[in-house]
Amino acid sequence: MSVVSESRVVRVLPDVPAIDKEFDYLVPDGMPVELGDVVRVDLHGRRVGGWVVALDVEPDPSVTLRALAKVSGRGPGADLLELAGWAAWRWAGRRAQLLRTASPTAVVQSFGRASIERADPGGPHPPTDPVLDRALSSDRAVLRLPPGADRYGLVRAAHLATDAGRQLLVLCPSVGEARDLASRLRRDRVRAVGLLGDVGGVAGGQAWARAHHEDVVVGARAGAWAPCPRLGRVLVLDEHDEGYQQEQAPTWHARDVVAERARRAAAACLLVSPCPTLEALDWGTLVTVPRGGERRGWPAITVVDQRRLDPALGPLFSPALVDLVRGEGRVLCVLNRTGRARMLACAVCATLARCEQCDAAVGQPEPGLLLCDRCGTERPTICLACGSTTLKSLRLGVSRAREELEALVGEPVGEVSGPGVDAGSAPDTRVVIGTEAVLHRIRGADAVAFLDFDQELLATRYRSAEQALGMLARAARVVRRRDGMGRLLVQTRTPDHPVIRSALQADPGHLVTSEVPLRQVLGLPPTTAMAVVSHAAAPDFIEALGQPLGVEVQGPVDGAWRLRAPDHETLCDALAAVPRPPGRLRVEVDPLRIWPGRSLVGHAVSAGFDPRKAHP
DNA sequence: CGGACAAGCTGA
DNA sequence: CAGCTTGTCCGG
Numbered sequence: 313m314s315v316v317s318e319s320r321v322v323r324v325l326p327d328v329p330a331i332d333k334e335f336d337y338l339v340p341d342g343m344p345v346e347l348g349d350v351v352r353v354d355l356h357g358r359r360v361g362g363w364v365v366a367l368d369v370e371p372d373p374s375v376t377l378r379a380l381a382k383v384s385g386r387g388p389g390a391d392l393l394e395l396a397g398w399a400a401w402r403w404a405g406r407r408a409q410l411l412r413t414a415s416p417t418a419v420v421q422s423f424g425r426a427s428i429e430r431a432d433p434g435g436p437h438p439p440t441d442p443v444l445d446r447a448l449s450s451d452r453a454v455l456r457l458p459p460g461a462d463r464y465g466l467v468r469a470a471h472l473a474t475d476a477g478r479q480l481l482v483l484c485p486s487v488g489e490a491r492d493l494a495s496r497l498r499r500d501r502v503r504a505v506g507l508l509g510d511v512g513g514v515a516g517g518q519a520w521a522r523a524h525h526e527d528v529v530v531g532a533r534a535g536a537w538a539p540c541p542r543l544g545r546v547l548v549l550d551e552h553d554e555g556y557q558q559e560q561a562p563t564w565h566a567r568d569v570v571a572e573r574a575r576r577a578a579a580a581c582l583l584v585s586p587c588p589t590l591e592a593l594d595w596g597t598l599v600t601v602p603r604g605g606e607r608r609g610w611p612a613i614t615v616v617d618q619r620r621l622d623p624a625l626g627p628l629f630s631p632a633l634v635d636l637v638r639g640e641g642r643v644l645c646v647l648n649r650t651g652r653a654r655m656l657a658c659a660v661c662a663t664l665a666r667c668e669q670c671d672a673a674v675g676q677p678e679p680g681l682l683l684c685d686r687c688g689t690e691r692p693t694i695c696l697a698c699g700s701t702t703l704k705s706l707r708l709g710v711s712r713a714r715e716e717l718e719a720l721v722g723e724p725v726g727e728v729s730g731p732g733v734d735a736g737s738a739p740d741t742r743v744v745i746g747t748e749a750v751l752h753r754i755r756g757a758d759a760v761a762f763l764d765f766d767q768e769l770l771a772t773r774y775r776s777a778e779q780a781l782g783m784l785a786r787a788a789r790v791v792r793r794r795d796g797m798g799r800l801l802v803q804t805r806t807p808d809h810p811v812i813r814s815a816l817q818a819d820p821g822h823l824v825t826s827e828v829p830l831r832q833v834l835g836l837p838p839t840t841a842m843a844v845v846s847h848a849a850a851p852d853f854i855e856a857l858g859q860p861l862g863v864e865v866q867g868p869v870d871g872a873w874r875l876r877a878p879d880h881e882t883l884c885d886a887l888a889a890v891p892r893p894p895g896r897l898r899v900e901v902d903p904l905r906i907w908p909g910r911s912l913v914g915h916a917v918s919a920g921f922d923p924r925k926a927h928p
Numbered sequence: 929c930g931g932a933c934a935a936g937c938t939g940a
Numbered sequence: 941c942a943g944c945t946t947g948t949c950c951g952g
Contacts, residue, residue, distance in 0.1 A: 324952085330929045335952040356951035357931055375952050894948090 320345070321377060323366035324353055325407060332406045332892075336371040338379045345380070348387040350415060354378050363387050363411050385421055386521075388414035389539060395573050402572075402880060404843065404887040404899040405562020414537035417509055418517035423524040423539075441469070443601050448473040451580045452571075452596035454551070458609020458818060459586045459788035460797060461601070463549060464496065466584065470547045471502060471528055478544025478579070480528045483566055485553035486752075487532045494530040507531035507538050533558065536566040536573070543577040546570045551583040551592050552782045554904070563900050571595060586610075586785040587820040589778060590827060591838045603819075610818035611788050611797035618764075618805045628708055628763045628803070629720060636801055637721050637743050641758030644790065645717065645745040646783075648767050650729050652676045652705075652712040658695035659702040668696060676705070676712075713763065714745045728753050751786050760787040761801040769809055773905050774836050777811050781823055784815045835876060837902065841883040844903040846872035849895030856893060860886035874906060 320339040337353055339345050349364045359381060371377055388396070388411055396410040447455040448470055457463065467482055474480045484490040487508050494506025505519050505526040520539060523529045529538045533556050548556075548567050556566040567583060568591075574581035583592045586609075600606065616630045625634065628647070637643050654675045656665040665674050667684035668691065674682040682691050682703075694701050705712055710729050718725040726739025728746030738744070738753045746753070751760070762768070768780040784800065791798030802812060810826040831839045845853055854865065854873050862882040867873035877883035880901075887899060 321952095326929095326951085328929050328951095331951075333951080337952065353952085356929095358929090358951095360929085371952075377952055 320367070321369050321371045322364050322380070323369045324351060324362040324380075325365045325411070326353065326355055327361040327363070327408050327412065328355075329406065329408060332408070334365060336369060336375075336377055338377045340379050343380065343383060345383055346386070347390050348393055350384040350387040350419070351380050352382040352384060354381055363393070363415075365393055385416070385419040386423060387411070387416075388537070389541060391541070391543075391573075391577065392537060392539065395537075395569070395576065398572060399564050399569055400562065401884050401888055402568070403562035403564045403901045404884065405564070409562055410537070410564065413534050414539075416517045416520035420517045420521045423521050425525075441465075443599060444469045447582055447599040448545075448580070450582075450597055450599070451574075453582050454588045454592045454596045454598050455582060455584045456588055456598060456600045456606070456820065457584055457586060458601070458606045459785045460609035460611075460792050461586075461605075463584065464493070467493065467497070467528075467547065467549075468500075468502075470545060470582065471497075474527075474545040474580075478542045479526070479540045480545045480547065481535065481538055481540050481543060481570065482528065482530045482547045483535050483549065483556070483570060484530065484532055485550045485555040489549070490530045490532045490535065494528075497528055497530070502528055504528035504530060507535050509534055533566045536564075536569040543574070543579045545579055546574045546581045548581075548583045549585075551585040552587050552589050552778065552785075554779065554782075557902070557904070561898050561900055563902060565902060567592070586788075587778065587781045587814070587823070589775075590824065590831065593824065594838045607818040610815060611791055611800050613784075613800045613802060613812075613816050615807050615812055615816065616801065616803045617807045618766075618803050625720075626708075626716065628713055629716070630803055633761055633763070633801060633803065634720055636759055636761055636799070637717065641742075641798070642756070643743045643759045643761060644750045644754060644757045644787075645713075645743070645761045645763055646748060646750060646787070647708070647710050647713050647745060647763040648747050649707065649709045649764075650711075650747060652678060652709045654709055655706040656682070656703040657706055658698060658700050659704045660700040661695065661698040663695055663697040664706075665695065665703055675709075676703070710745055710747060717743065717745055748783060751783070751790055754790065756793070757790050757798065758793070759799040759801065760791055761803070762787070763803055765802045765804040765812075766806060769804065769806060769811055774831075774834075775904070777809075777823060777827060780811045781814055781820060784811070836906065841877050841880040841901075842903060842906060843875045843883060843887065843899055843901045844872055844906070845875065845897070845899050847896040847898045849893045849897040852893035852895070853890060853897055853899075856890045857886065860889070862886075 321336050322339055322345055323334045323336055325334050345364055347364055347367055351362055351364055352359055353362055392414045396407045396414060399410050400407045444466060447453045471480050484493060491506050491508055494504050497504035503526050505522045507519050507523060509516060523538050524541055529540055531538050548570060551567050558564050571581050614632055616632050621627060622631055655673050656676055665682060667674050667689050669689040670684060670687045672684055672686040674684045677683050680693050682693055693703055710727060714725050714727045721743055724741050726741035726744040728738055728744060728750045744750055744754060768783055787800055810823045814820045814822040850873060862877050863886045864876045865873060875883060
């Protein structure tokens with residue numbers, strides 16, 4: 313008996329998505345255990361993984377404890393355990409999900425030995441710059457740097473400005489950018505490590521262990537959970553990028569996670585973007601470069617008013633665009649509509665092409681074939697009203713636009729669309745057309761043309777204006793060259809839109825000025841905090857939620873409810889008070905859309921008809 | 929999540 | 941009433 317009472321007892325959170333509960337276990341004699349360690353335990357007849365979330369706890373005397381089966385390796389430290397608890401509250405998720413992201417993808421036995429001295433960085437030291445100094449001397453700043461600005465110099469300056477012995481954590485929107493930045497820092501003899509983990513964890517074992525004592529740790533979204541025991545400063549590059557938000561619930565945002573993390577560690581946090589989000593501007597002090605510098609950092613932009621069309625060229629190709637693609641140099645054309653044509657009309661009688669089964673507008677995925685997106689019915693290209701086989705596209709998709717563009721320029725035009733992964737798969741033609749993916753897949757070009765920018769400006773996401781400006785900033789980087797900037801061409805029916813004005817005048821402040829009152833009037837974030845609750849268990853969840861003070865419950869629309877509160881404190885406290893009902897449930901805090909996807913397919917599904925089952 | 933156990937259904 | 945399915949509960 314005395315042996316048992318003297319044994320150590322630890323508290324374990326099992327790595328089982330459906331269990332959000334801690335269990336106590338005995339530590340076998342001589343087994344070294346530390347906070348955050350990854351362990352294996354016997355739970356209800358099966359062996360599962362988990363994390364040690366508390367040491368030396370006083371167990372409930374009414375339960376007989378089992379012993380830890382194994383200590384697998386090191387895991388997230390005490391700071392990250394607490395941060396995961398906070399993030400689970402903030403995004404109404406489970407800690408296990410977040411701790412998995414904060415854990416190495418491979419077993420790590422030890423962190424290795426820390427070297428105390430900081431390596432002397434070689435290479436040219438960045439010149440001191442009053443703007444960077446100002447941004448780096450604040451603990452909560454937002455730096456607005458134009459797309460053409462040198463961000464590597466900023467990273468170097470941030471490294472030098474970080475207290476000796478403390479670490480700099482840098483986040484990039486993509487793994488590729490993080491990899492490039494980490495290797496460039498190492499070439500310049502900065503002690504840096506890139507955390508390039510894929511799904512499931514922040515990094516493989518070796519890099520994860522090294523992050524404990526390198527001076528600079530670079531990562532993408534999951535890098536927010538990098539193990540940095542001596543965190544002194546955080547830098548988030550391209551803070552506006554949507555890649556920082558996790559798509560699956562919990563929909564945590566790396567920017568918000570590191571901002572909270574920095575606060576807890578008394579570290580400085582600097583968000584950087586050519587077009588800072590309203591969320592960022594709400595959080596910290598804005599620092600801008602002098603007007604002239606910002607102006608030089610944006611390329612020349614030609615805006616084409618599509619309301620005045622040349623009928624001979626059709627809706628997508630203005631004379632200015634034709635000049636651009638027939639000129640010299642590499643040109644990328646962006647059209648965010650996949651497929652060939654999304655809507656067609658008869659060339660003879662002008663009747664809209666509809667589905668004979670369900671009446672929805674049909675598209676033309678390939679020549680000669682009409683397809684209904686809603687119910688999957690196909691038919692040959694024929695007008696049901698007059699029998700004509702000549703239909704014309706009302707809304708061209710990328711594939712059809714490529715054919716027309718090729719005819720206009722008289723040379724092959726490549727196409728980039730869909731979620732192709734490897735950058736090497738990009739076509740090497742001089743002119744390339746594609747969805748937004750072209751801007752990610754192709755590294756450099758002389759010009760970028762947006763064929764239908766209203767598609768971006770007027771999208772259904774409430775942040776679409778900010779995202780549209782972000783896309784112009786990305787295009788601006790793609791056309792950045794040694795001899796200055798290339799050209800951007802934007803075709804739109806709303807040439808006075810604040811997004812266009814911001815880019816033309818190189819002043820994203822215009823968009824902020826127009827967007828803030830709009831969000832206030834409509835009660836949209838960041839003026840409010842929102843969540844969307846959906847899937848089978850949503851009705852039970854909403855019933856259990858009731859009517860908490862300060863939380864507005866709207867819906868259901870398509871089986872989803874929208875919750876709105878004045879702030880996250882109110883919203884998240886209310887969500888945390890609800891016991892999770894059994895069944896499939898999605899709680900999306902800070903949703904990208906204020907209502908979930910309202911595609912035709914979505915409607916059909918909610919009406920009890922699943923087109924994917926009807927047409928396998 | 930997934931095993932345990934209880935309550936409900938079926939067939940001879 | 942055995943043998944099986946379906947549902948609810950709970951884990952140290």
